Amino acid sequence: MAQPLMPHATASWLVDNTSLSFQQIAEFCGLHILEVQAIADDTAATKLTGRDPVRAHELTMEEIEKGQNDPDYRLVMQKGPEQIRRTKGPRYTPVSKRQDKPDGIAWIIRNHPEVSDGQISQLIGTTRTTIAAIRDRTHWNIANITPKDPVTLGLTSQRELDAVVAKAAKAAGIEAQPDERLAGDREALIEQLRHEREHQHHAPEGGIMSDVDALFGKRD
Numbered sequence: 001m002a003q004p005l006m007p008h009a010t011a012s013w014l015v016d017n018t019s020l021s022f023q024q025i026a027e028f029c030g031l032h033i034l035e036v037q038a039i040a041d042d043t044a045a046t047k048l049t050g051r052d053p054v055r056a057h058e059l060t061m062e063e064i065e066k067g068q069n070d071p072d073y074r075l076v077m078q079k080g081p082e083q084i085r086r087t088k089g090p091r092y093t094p095v096s097k098r099q100d101k102p103d104g105i106a107w108i109i110r111n112h113p114e115v116s117d118g119q120i121s122q123l124i125g126t127t128r129t130t131i132a133a134i135r136d137r138t139h140w141n142i143a144n145i146t147p148k149d150p151v152t153l154g155l156t157s158q159r160e161l162d163a164v165v166a167k168a169a170k171a172a173g174i175e176a177q178p179d180e181r182l183a184g185d186r187e188a189l190i191e192q193l194r195h196e197r198e199h200q201h202h203a204p205e206g207g208i209m210s211d212v213d214a215l216f217g218k219r220d
Contacts, residue, residue, distance in 0.1 A: 005166060014064075020064065103145055111147075114172040
């Protein structure tokens with residue numbers, strides 16, 4: 001079954017913006033349900049920035065509504081990222097947004113180091129010299145450059161960014177694990193949460209709220 005390009009970030013967005021069950025989110029994102037519960041309660045190893053699967057063309061609002069209306073419904077992934085065909089030549093960027101380019105470039109370098117300078121140049125519309133200067137921190141304005149999502153800045157579309165990231169990941173041989181921010185602690189996290197669940201199961205009824213109750217709250 002196809003999965004979102006960034007499963008954990010997508011799960012974070014779905015938890016915050018929909019009433020889908022943890023099980024539905026876990027199945028759609030290819031995660032363990034305990035991982036989704038941890039993300040919902042901010043106990044994940046890394047604080048995640050949500051990624052909108054609707055804007056990324058991985059889900060439709062109609063599909064989300066079907067899931068919200070039927071807890072047994074399994075969300076269906078829309079067609080994955082496609083390569084966007086563009087005419088040759090530099091991308092035109094409005095004058096008002098050109099000052100944001102370094103921030104967008106820095107964001108890609110930080111979050112997707114597998115993307116080449118050539119790919120960034122075509123995506124953002126800048127020179128390789130500028131990209132190299134930001135990468136090795138010799139850019140004249142490096143002290144004022146703050147990594148920001150180029151989609152949010154309006155420098156590219158989510159679909160184009162996803163396509164470039166997917167292509168770069170495939171070339172680098174990491175296509176099967178595009179979102180690795182929680183990968184290192186995943187097994188330990190699941191085991192810890194499972195242990196706490198078992199502790200809750202064997203704890204006497206009533207009395208002081210268990211650690212797991214405090215951790216997961218009352219959400220189903």
